[in-house]
Amino acid sequence: MITRTAPGKLFVAGEYAVLEPGCPAVLVAVDRYATVTVTATSGPTTLSSDRAGELVLPRRPSGRSSGGRLSRPAAEPHVEPGIEAAKNGPFSYVLSAVRVVERLVAERGMPTCCFHLSVSTDLAAPDGRKLGLGSSAAVTVATCDALARFHRLKLGREELYRLAMLATLAVAPDASGGDVAASAFGGWLLYCAPDRQSVASLADGGGITAALDAPWRELTLRPLPTPVDAHLEIGWTGEPAATTEQVRRLLGDQHRAAGHRTFFNVSADCVSALVYWLTHGDVTRMQEQIRCARYVLGVLDRQMSLGWMTPRLRALCAAADAIGAAAKPSGAGGGDCGIALLRRDQQHQVAELHDRWKREGIQPLDLRVHPTEQDRA
Known part of the structure; x- marks a missing residue:
């Protein structure tokens, strides 16, 4: 067995x-x-x-x-x-x-x-x-x-x-x-x-x-590397997302190819900067790139009416913004989960973040990072 x-x-x-x-x-x-x-x-x-x-x-x-x-x-x-x-x-x-x-x-x-x-x-x-x-x-x-x-x-x-x-x-x-x-x-x-x-x-x-x-x-x-000074919180909207349909819409929208190319380039710059600051352990700069990623995807969402940012996901992000964290939907959006990245000195505000989420119908999920084989060794 x-x-x-x-x-x-x-x-x-x-x-x-x-x-x-x-x-x-x-x-x-x-x-x-x-x-x-x-x-x-x-x-x-x-x-x-x-x-x-x-x-x-x-x-x-x-x-x-x-x-x-x-x-x-x-x-x-x-x-x-x-x-x-x-x-x-x-x-x-x-x-x-x-x-x-x-x-x-x-x-x-x-x-x-x-x-x-x-x-x-x-x-x-x-x-x-x-x-x-x-x-x-x-x-x-x-x-x-x-x-x-x-x-x-x-x-x-x-x-x-x-x-x-x-x-x-x-x-x-x-x-x-x-x-x-x-x-x-x-x-x-x-x-x-x-x-x-x-x-x-x-x-x-x-x-x-x-x-x-x-x-x-x-x-x-x-x-x-796992960013030791970063803390990740996850909130669930309770609304399942239709990932496959949203992907098909993006891939099938050929008449906006030029706009898509701009999106790909800006997203790549944002992710590259996130990786750079992650490897250098600067969580504040990482938060800036999380906000950048949210903005870039928000522009695409408005251009294509993907439904990526739902009212609950918007509330999830606003709650994180209110305590100085950085948040965005995770994955295809339209429901499912959002993430909030906090610095170590913001961890005392997790309870406040959870309270804000719960008032908006968002359920905090108790999730931790699953380590790599090297981390477990």
């Missing part, structure tokens, strides 16, 4: 701009998790989830032939009619992760066996509403990690990200993968999305092994 976990995430800066290959964003992994357990079975492969029930994948496992030679594993599970519909359902990312890992196992000439895979998370509210912490990405990363270990594949952090990213792109071709990277690496992270079309063509043309080994154009994965 193999059990692996992957943390959720929050965007600190660079949302929407990160959809452009090579355009930077800063994310942080948080201590809410997807947990995946894989157990060998003699029966059919089954998938189960604490929120989605169970799915059976009838299949014939590969193994050793009577002559002692490895038989070739199937690149895809044997799927019964009707299971195909599940590819667009609650198991879509898990199924994609299973397929990607098993393609890699097949390419390496290794045997497979049937298994039961169970998923549980604490990345949603008790009533099931999404918090905006990247549950799909965390589930995908934890599934890839658990199945890789189950099949005795050794993966580094970047290889795990790449494997989970390939699984993600099979479901959501436009995904930036920032949430996947944060779940794979933990801690604070500077991320630039790769050229996703080029990545997909690598897997289609040369297989999973080739895609893991080849350079990914525009990709940046740079763990950042």
Whole structure:
């Protein structure tokens, strides 16, 4: 039995701009998790989830032939009619992760066996509403990690990200993968999305092994130091956001390409300055860049009517402004969470911030940064 976990995430800066290959964003992994357990079975492969029930994948496992030679594993599970519909359902990312890992196992000439895979998370509210912490990405990363270990594949952090990213792109071709990277690496992270079309063509043309080994154009994965004098507070609006629809609107708005280019450039400058001051430990300057990121995204929101800044998110930011903190929506906006960055000398004002949030119907979330492997060592 193999059990692996992957943390959720929050965007600190660079949302929407990160959809452009090579355009930077800063994310942080948080201590809410997807947990995946894989157990060998003699029966059919089954998938189960604490929120989605169970799915059976009838299949014939590969193994050793009577002559002692490895038989070739199937690149895809044997799927019964009707299971195909599940590819667009609650198991879509898990199924994609299973397929990607098993393609890699097949390419390496290794045997497979049937298994039961169970998923549980604490990345949603008790009533099931999404918090905006990247549950799909965390589930995908934890599934890839658990199945890789189950099949005795050794993966580094970047290889795990790449494997989970390939699984993600099979479901959501436009995904930036920032949430996947944060779940794979933990801690604070500077991320630039790769050229996703080029990545997909690598897997289609040369297989999973080739895609893991080849350079990914525009990709940046740079763990950042945890800013010791900064304190991050998170508020939840209680309003789920429709991330996919907002991303499609931005990517499909070709007639504003020139305006988008300006947005990408200004956002990149803001994120680069944030990273500079983070690495130099200047939280006051970091706060300035958080406000810059909020302003830049606000301009884009007004130009495109994305609905990024809702009344509750506006109230969340105003409450932080009132105590001298820096705040902004995190992620696609339109609901979900907002972040507030405080200096160490402002931590005594956390209770006041929470009171202000609660009066506006915003729930403070008790979240901490999930450390990197190096931080945990």
